[in-house]
Amino acid sequence: MIDRHGETQELLAGYVLQSLSSEDAAEADRLLTEHVPGCSECRMMLDAFQAVTGELSLDADPVRPPDPLLPRIHREMEPRGRWGARSTPGRLVAAVASVALVVGVGGLALAQHGGPSTPQVPTADVQELADYVIQHHPIQQQPLGGNAQELSAPGVQELFVYGRGVPFPGPGLVYRLWAVSRHHATHLHDFLPYPDGTVLVRLAVDPSTFDHLLVTVEPAGSQPSEPGDPAWPEAG
Amino acid sequence: MRDGDRDDLEFHRRLSEGDRGAFDELYRRYAGAAYGLAYRVTGQQILAQDVVHDAFMALWRTPEAFDPARGPFRTFFLALVHHRAVDLVRRESRLRARSERAANLEPLVGEDPADAIAEESYLGVRRKEVREALASLPSEQRQVLEMAYFGGKTQVQIAEELGIPLGTVKTRTFAAMRKLRAALEEIS
Numbered sequence: 125m126i127d128r129h130g131e132t133q134e135l136l137a138g139y140v141l142q143s144l145s146s147e148d149a150a151e152a153d154r155l156l157t158e159h160v161p162g163c164s165e166c167r168m169m170l171d172a173f174q175a176v177t178g179e180l181s182l183d184a185d186p187v188r189p190p191d192p193l194l195p196r197i198h199r200e201m202e203p204r205g206r207w208g209a210r211s212t213p214g215r216l217v218a219a220v221a222s223v224a225l226v227v228g229v230g231g232l233a234l235a236q237h238g239g240p241s242t243p244q245v246p247t248a249d250v251q252e253l254a255d256y257v258i259q260h261h262p263i264q265q266q267p268l269g270g271n272a273q274e275l276s277a278p279g280v281q282e283l284f285v286y287g288r289g290v291p292f293p294g295p296g297l298v299y300r301l302w303a304v305s306r307h308h309a310t311h312l313h314d315f316l317p318y319p320d321g322t323v324l325v326r327l328a329v330d331p332s333t334f335d336h337l338l339v340t341v342e343p344a345g346s347q348p349s350e351p352g353d354p355a356w357p358e359a360g
Numbered sequence: 361m362r363d364g365d366r367d368d369l370e371f372h373r374r375l376s377e378g379d380r381g382a383f384d385e386l387y388r389r390y391a392g393a394a395y396g397l398a399y400r401v402t403g404q405q406i407l408a409q410d411v412v413h414d415a416f417m418a419l420w421r422t423p424e425a426f427d428p429a430r431g432p433f434r435t436f437f438l439a440l441v442h443h444r445a446v447d448l449v450r451r452e453s454r455l456r457a458r459s460e461r462a463a464n465l466e467p468l469v470g471e472d473p474a475d476a477i478a479e480e481s482y483l484g485v486r487r488k489e490v491r492e493a494l495a496s497l498p499s500e501q502r503q504v505l506e507m508a509y510f511g512g513k514t515q516v517q518i519a520e521e522l523g524i525p526l527g528t529v530k531t532r533t534f535a536a537m538r539k540l541r542a543a544l545e546e547i548s
Binding site: 133134137141142144148171173174176177178179180181183184186187188189194196197198200250254255259 | 380383384387391392393394395396397399400401405408409412413414416417418420421422424425430431432434435436437438439441442443446447483486487490491494505508509510512513514515516518530531533534536537538540541544
C-alpha cells in the first residue's frame with residue numbers, strides 16, 4: 125500500500141527548504157491545494173517543517189549588519205497614516221494582506237486548482253504580491269472583468285492576476301487564462317477563486333510577449349486547445 | 361511560550377499599528393541573526409544587506425503576513441529572510457562563484473565574524489539548542505540539509521554533486537527534517 129502521507133510529507137520537507145526541482149515543486153503546489161488543507165496529519169507536519177526552517181537559521185553566526193543599513197531602512201519607511209495616499213497597488217496589497225490566512229505555505233504557489241475546500245490565500249502568496257508591488261514601479265493594472273485585474277510591470281518577466289469578490293464559474297467549471305497575441309492564444313493556467321472570492325495567481329510570463337490576457341470558462345480538466353467565450357465580456 | 365517570543369508578539373502588535381520604536385526594537389533583536397543568515401546563504405555582504413533590507417521593509421509594509429497562531433515571530437521572520445536570500449542568489453548571475461563560497465566566504469570588511477555580536481540571551485540559548493539538535497543528525501542527513509538550506513541548492517543539484525540518486529536525497533532530507541524536529545522538541 126502506498127503511503128500517500130509519507131510521500132506528501134517527503135515533498136513538503138523539500139518544499140519548505142525551497143529545494144525542489146520545478147517538477148516536484150509543481151506537484152507540491154498541487155498537494156498543498158488539494159490534499160494538505162484537508163489532511164490534519166500533513167498540515168501539522170507542514171507547520172512543523174516550517175518551524176524547523178525558521179530555527180535552522182540560528183545555526184548561522186549572528187553578524188552585526190553595517191551601521192548605515194538601519195538609517196537606509198528608516199528613510200524608506202512610510203508613516204502608516206499615509207497608506208491611504210499610496211498608489212492603488214499599495215492599497216490593494218494592504219487589502220490582500222488583510223484577508224484571513226488559514227494556510228501559510230512557503231515558496232511560490234503557482235496554481236490554485238482547489239474546489240470549495242481550497243484554503244484562503246496563503247501567506248507566502250500575499251507576501252509575494254506585496255513584494256512585487258513594492259519592488260516594481262510603475263505597476264500597470266489592466267481590468268480583466270469579474271473584479272479581477274492583471275498587475276504587471278515593464279521589463280519584469282512575471283505578473284499577477286488578482287481580484288476580490290470574483291464569482292465562481294459554476295459546478296464542474298474553471299477559469300482558464302490565455303495569453304492572446306495577434307495570431308494565437310496560449311493557455312497559461314486554470315484557476316478557481318478562493319472560497320472568499322479572492323483570486324491571486326502568479327505567472328512567470330513576460331507581459332511584453334502577448335497583447336492581452338483573456339479569461340474564459342471551461343469544463344474542469346478539459347484540454348486547453350482553443351479559448352471559448354470570455355468569462356467576463358465586460359472586459360472588452 | 362518563552363519570554364522572548366512573548367515580547368516579540370507585543371513588538372509586532374505595536375509595529376502593526378505603525379510604532380517605529382517597536383520596529384527598531386525588532387531590528388535590534390533580529391538584524392544580527394538575519395544578516396548572519398543572509399550572509400551565510402549569499403556569501404556576499406552587499407547581497408546580505410539587500411536581503412535584510414527587503415525583509416525588514418516587508419515586515420514594515422505588510423506586518424499582517426505574520427500570523428501569531430502559526431508560530432513564534434522569530435521563526436516567521438528568519439524563514440522570510442532565508443526565503444529571500446535563496447531567491448536572490450538563484451536570480452543573481454553571481455551564482456557562478458557559489459561553489460567556492462562555502463569554503464571561502466567574502467571577507468567581512470570592518471567586522472570580525474568570529475566576534476559574535478551581543479544578542480538577546482534567549483536567542484543565544486535557542487542557538488545552542490539548534491546546534492545541539494543539528495549535531496545529533498547522521499552526517500549524511502546533515503550534509504543534504506545544509507546543502508539545501510545554506511547552500512540554496514535544489515535536490516537535483518545535491519544529487520548530482522554528491523553522485524547519489526535523487527530519491528536518496530529526498531529520503532535523507534525528509535529523515536533529517538523529522539529528526540531535527542523531534543530533537544528540537546526534546547531539547548526544548
